[in-house]
Each structure stands twice: as structure tokens, then as C-alpha cells.
Amino acid sequence: MNPRERRAARHQPPNAEADADADPKPRRRKAPITVEQVVDTALDVIAMEGYEALTMRRLAGVLDTGPASLYAHVVNKADLDELLIGRLCAELVLPEPDPAAWREQIRGVCAQIRDQYLKYPGISRAALAMAPTNVETLRVSEGMLAILLSGGVAPQSAAWAIDALLLYVAAYCLEASIVRQRSAHDDAVWVVDRTELLRRFTALPAGTFPHTTRHAAELTAGEGHDRFDFTLTLMIGGLTPP
Amino acid sequence: MNPRERRAARHQPPNAEADADADPKPRRRKAPITVEQVVDTALDVIAMEGYEALTMRRLAGVLDTGPASLYAHVVNKADLDELLIGRLCAELVLPEPDPAAWREQIRGVCAQIRDQYLKYPGISRAALAMAPTNVETLRVSEGMLAILLSGGVAPQSAAWAIDALLLYVAAYCLEASIVRQRSAHDDAVWVVDRTELLRRFTALPAGTFPHTTRHAAELTAGEGHDRFDFTLTLMIGGLTPP
DNA sequence: TCTATTTACGAACGCTGTTCGTGTCAAGGT
DNA sequence: ACCTTGACACGAACAGCGTTCGTAAATAGA
Numbered sequence: 057m058n059p060r061e062r063r064a065a066r067h068q069p070p071n072a073e074a075d076a077d078a079d080p081k082p083r084r085r086k087a088p089i090t091v092e093q094v095v096d097t098a099l100d101v102i103a104m105e106g107y108e109a110l111t112m113r114r115l116a117g118v119l120d121t122g123p124a125s126l127y128a129h130v131v132n133k134a135d136l137d138e139l140l141i142g143r144l145c146a147e148l149v150l151p152e153p154d155p156a157a158w159r160e161q162i163r164g165v166c167a168q169i170r171d172q173y174l175k176y177p178g179i180s181r182a183a184l185a186m187a188p189t190n191v192e193t194l195r196v197s198e199g200m201l202a203i204l205l206s207g208g209v210a211p212q213s214a215a216w217a218i219d220a221l222l223l224y225v226a227a228y229c230l231e232a233s234i235v236r237q238r239s240a241h242d243d244a245v246w247v248v249d250r251t252e253l254l255r256r257f258t259a260l261p262a263g264t265f266p267h268t269t270r271h272a273a274e275l276t277a278g279e280g281h282d283r284f285d286f287t288l289t290l291m292i293g294g295l296t297p298p
Numbered sequence: 299m300n301p302r303e304r305r306a307a308r309h310q311p312p313n314a315e316a317d318a319d320a321d322p323k324p325r326r327r328k329a330p331i332t333v334e335q336v337v338d339t340a341l342d343v344i345a346m347e348g349y350e351a352l353t354m355r356r357l358a359g360v361l362d363t364g365p366a367s368l369y370a371h372v373v374n375k376a377d378l379d380e381l382l383i384g385r386l387c388a389e390l391v392l393p394e395p396d397p398a399a400w401r402e403q404i405r406g407v408c409a410q411i412r413d414q415y416l417k418y419p420g421i422s423r424a425a426l427a428m429a430p431t432n433v434e435t436l437r438v439s440e441g442m443l444a445i446l447l448s449g450g451v452a453p454q455s456a457a458w459a460i461d462a463l464l465l466y467v468a469a470y471c472l473e474a475s476i477v478r479q480r481s482a483h484d485d486a487v488w489v490v491d492r493t494e495l496l497r498r499f500t501a502l503p504a505g506t507f508p509h510t511t512r513h514a515a516e517l518t519a520g521e522g523h524d525r526f527d528f529t530l531t532l533m534i535g536g537l538t539p540p
Numbered sequence: 541t542c543t544a545t546t547t548a549c550g551a552a553c554g555c556t557g558t559t560c561g562t563g564t565c566a567a568g569g570t
Numbered sequence: 571a572c573c574t575t576g577a578c579a580c581g582a583a584c585a586g587c588g589t590t591c592g593t594a595a596a597t598a599g600a
Contacts, residue, residue: 194502194510198508201509215519223529264437265437271456286462290532
């Protein structure tokens with residue numbers, strides 16, 4: 057099956073017929089690379105060295121072959137990104153909607169997405185670039201939509217809120233991975249930890265930055281995912297069931 | 299002055315002394331490229347062809363010179379990105395805080411940032427990658443902080459809200475520019491307009507995507523910046539002055 | 541057994557950011 | 571007026587990127 061056909065099937069899935077694949081064909085030559093293998097090793101590389109390190113050559117090197125061999129299973133790198141996000145989304149568990157706990161459920165799903173993104177640093181960049189018709193991402197938004205609707209949120213608000221939440225989660229993780237990458241790649245001088253950041257904020261000219269210097273502590277505060285939780289509270293709190 | 303020194307000065311500005319530069323030296327050889335010139339033409343290129351088209355070679359070509367010449371004025375491309383974002387932020391007008399209209403003022407600033415980002419498609423990607431100690435971005439967050447504090451928002455909420463808002467605006471514009479780029483670059487088959495998207499959503503198997511098919515209209519709704527306005531209302535509405 | 545089709549892959553193309561060494565010009569000291 | 575100095579401009583090159591082409595090999599079907 058052509059990689060192009062594989063990709064098309066991901067965006068326009070056959071309506072109902074379940075084509076049960078026959079018995080898996082016996083291995084052919086030496087290591088007939090499969091798409092799953094490519095995706096697996098790509099995720100391994102990202103988990104170890106970050107998304108920036110995932111090049112076609114690096115990936116081919118791990119599978120010890122040449123970069124050209126990958127294009128038998130993948131249309132191009134954007135297609136590979138799509139497969140990676142698809143795998144990520146497939147591993148998310150979407151709870152059965154509980155009208156009494158819809159806020160916690162939405163928070164939980166967002167936290168799951170966040171943790172998956174952070175597990176594979178930088179991959180959220182690929183998530184931002186993805187077309188909204190991908191089957192796996194549609195499964196996620198379907199699940200979130202079910203939760204919000206069960207909570208009594210108006211359909212229009214629910215649809216837009218899902219968009220906003222997914223966008224924020226991706227951006228949050230992207231920023232986090234950029235900081236991580238900078239601390240690893242750069243001269244390690246240009247990256248600043250929280251105390252250094254606090255020092256710089258307080259050292260700013262108080263004439264032009266009065267509030268920044270005064271509230272430097274608040275600006276640099278936030279252990280772990282405090283900022284993430286705050287923003288989610290802000291957004292979910294604004295959704296009003298009637 | 300070394301480009302590295304220039305960059306350092308942007309992140310740790312001299313506290314007070316105003317070093318008034320002397321009379322500008324008369325032009326030297328033929329066209330002594332200045333940093334402002336580089337930034338100007340870079341923004342021109344981005345406005346015309348998008349951020350993806352801004353390469354060092356392309357930029358040098360417009361200034362008709364070689365790529366090596368740019369490195370006399372700029373440390374590297376990340377440094378150029380920083381200068382571009384700095385220029386963008388410098389053009390934002392930050393209103394004098396009005397405690398009675400702080401919500402509208404915050405919305406206005408965010409809309410300004412959004413429009414600047416969209417004017418230079420794809421540049422928000424550079425904004426996401428920027429260190430938080432840049433002077434120009436600090437000016438913006440200082441201005442937003444002043445507005446929120448004047449509205450009576452708690453300092454900690456204000457600080458985190460600014461972070462969330464800036465992150466969302468950047469992600470929103472990044473997504474928009476990605477769609478724009480895909481429609482220009484790709485085969486123009488893979489990109490779908492709203493009616494086509496609606497058709498695909500309704501054509502999904504209703505068994506596995508019941509809510510998506512039922513509310514396909516809401517999921518694909520949103521003229522102009524409706525989704526943007528919705529999210530900002532969500533976030534700003536959650537900020538409670540006592 | 542012979543052929544057709546699929547798969548693997550070395551080599552190359554055009555592109556990117558960046559650096560080295562050299563050339564060229566203006567200013568400063570003698 | 572000459573020479574030195576320092577800063578700038580820039581051609582050429584390097585390593586790496588995604589991607590394509592042509593070819594070789596190995597299985598599947600007749």
C-alpha cells in the first residue's frame with residue numbers, strides 16, 4: 057500500500073466497513089521495516105534527544121539504513137509528524153462522560169495531553185501544524201466534546217473551548233521544550249534559572265519598569281505546573297453550564 | 299560594537315546612564331549596512347513571503363550582498379529573530395491604565411499583538427522561542443501588568459494571566475500562519491475550506507463520532523477572529539477584581 | 541522456472557545556518 | 571604625506587537538512 061494512500065485513509069476514513077487484515081505476512085528479506093517500527097523508533101529518538109534531533113538521517117541511522125528507505129513508508133517528514141501525533145493521541149484514555157465531574161474530566165484529559173507532549177519534548181510543534189481532519193485528533197476532540205456537552209456547556213462554547221484548550225496545551229509544552237532545548241544546546245550561560253531571573257527583574261531600572269520590579273516575585277513564581285493549572289482554571293471556569 | 303555586546307545589552311540594560319551617541323559617522327565605503335536596515339528588510343521579506351522564506355541568504359540577497367556579511371551585525375539567526383520581535387513589540391502602543399476599562403484595554407493590547415503577528419506571518423514562532431528577559435517584551439508585559447493591577451487583579455493572578463494571554467495569542471497566530479503557509483505551499487488539495495471541513499465532519503462515521511457529526515456546524519463555525527475573541531473573554535472573564 | 545512487483549538503498553541535488561580567510565576601505569599617529 | 575591599525579564586506583567552503591532518482595535485490599504469482 058502506498059504511503060500516500062495510507063495518509064489519505066487517515067483523513068477520510070472508510071465509513072463503516074471493517075477491513076480485517078489477513079494474517080500478517082511472513083518477514084521478507086532481513087528486516088522489512090514497518091510503519092509501526094518507524095514510528096516507534098522516531099518516538100524513542102524524540103524521548104531521548106528531543107524533537108529537534110529527529111531528522112530523517114538520524115532516524116534512518118537508528119534503523120541502520122539510509123534515509124531514502126524511509127520514504128517507502130512515509131510520504132515526507134510532515135507525514136511522519138502526523139503519524140507521531142496520531143500515536144500520541146491513540147494512547148490517551150478518554151473517560152466516560154460524567155455530568156457531575158465534567159470540569160475534573162476535562163482537566164484530566166488536558167493533563168494527559170500535556171504529559172504526553174512533555175514526554176516527547178518539542179513534539180507539540182508538530183501538533184500545532186497538524187490538519188484538523190486527522191482521525192486520531194478527531195477522536196480526542198470528540199471525547200472532549202462529549203464531556204463538555206454532558207456538563208451542559210452550549211455546543212458553540214464547547215467547540216471553541218476545545219480549540220482554545222488544545223492550542224494552549226500545545227503552546228505551553230512547546231515553550232517548555234524550547235527552554236529545555238536552550239539549556240542543553242546553548243552555552244548554558246544564556247539560560248537563567250528562577251532565582252537568576254528574579255535577580256534580573258529586581259535589577260531592572262525601576263523608573264521604566266515599576267510594576268515588574270515590584271512584583272518580580274509573582275512574575276517568576278510557579279512551581280511545576282502551577283501556571284498550567286491556573287490557566288486551565290481560568291478557561292474552564294469561564295464555561296458556564298446553565 | 300560587537301553583535302554579542304549588542305545582544306547582551308538588550309537583556310541586561312544599563313541601569314540609568316543615557317549614553318547619548320555622538321554624531322553619526324559619515325558613510326564609509328558604499329552602503330555600511332546597519333542593524334536597523336537588516337531588521338527592516340527582514341520584516342519586509344516576512345511581510346511579503348512569510349517567516350519561512352526568511353533565510354540568511356534570502357535576506358542577504360535583498361541587501362545584495364553575501365550571507366557572511368550579515369554576521370557582522372547579528373550573532374546568529376536566533377539573534378535576528380530577537381531583534382525582529384523587539385521591533386514588533388516596540389511598535390505596540392500601551393495605553394495609560396484606566397481602572398474602569400481594564401478589560402477592554404487588555405483586549406486591545408492582545409488584539410494589537412495579534413495583528414502585528416498576523417502582519418508578519420509565522421513570526422510568532424520566533425516570539426515563542428524568545429527568552430523572557432528581552433527588554434522590548436518586558437516593556438509589553440510591564441504595560442499589561444500595569445493595566446491588570448489598576449483593575450484590581452491580584453498580582454499573582456495578573457502575572458500568570460499575562461503569561462497565558464501572550465502564549466495563547468502567539469499560538470493562535472502561529473496556527474493561522476501555518477494554515478496560510480499550507481495553502482500556499484502544498485498541493486492546494488490537502489487544505490480544506492470551511493464548507494469542505496463541514497462536509498467531512500458530517501460524513502464521519504456517526505457511530506464513533508456522534509457529537510462531532512451532530513455539532514459539525516459549531517465545530518467549524520467562526521468568522522474572522524470569533525474564536526480569538528471567545529478565548530480572550532474566557533480568560534479575562536475569569537480574572538476577578540475583588 | 542521465469543517474470544512482475546514490491547522493497548531497500550547509495551548517490552546526488554538544492555537548500556539551510558555558520559565560519560574562515562582574505563580583501564578593501566576609512567581613520568589616526570607620526 | 572606615509573604608514574599602521576582596525577573595522578567591515580564578502581567569496582568560498584563545511585556540515586547538515588529533506589527529498590528524489592536509478593538501480594539492485596528479493597519475494598509473489600504464473
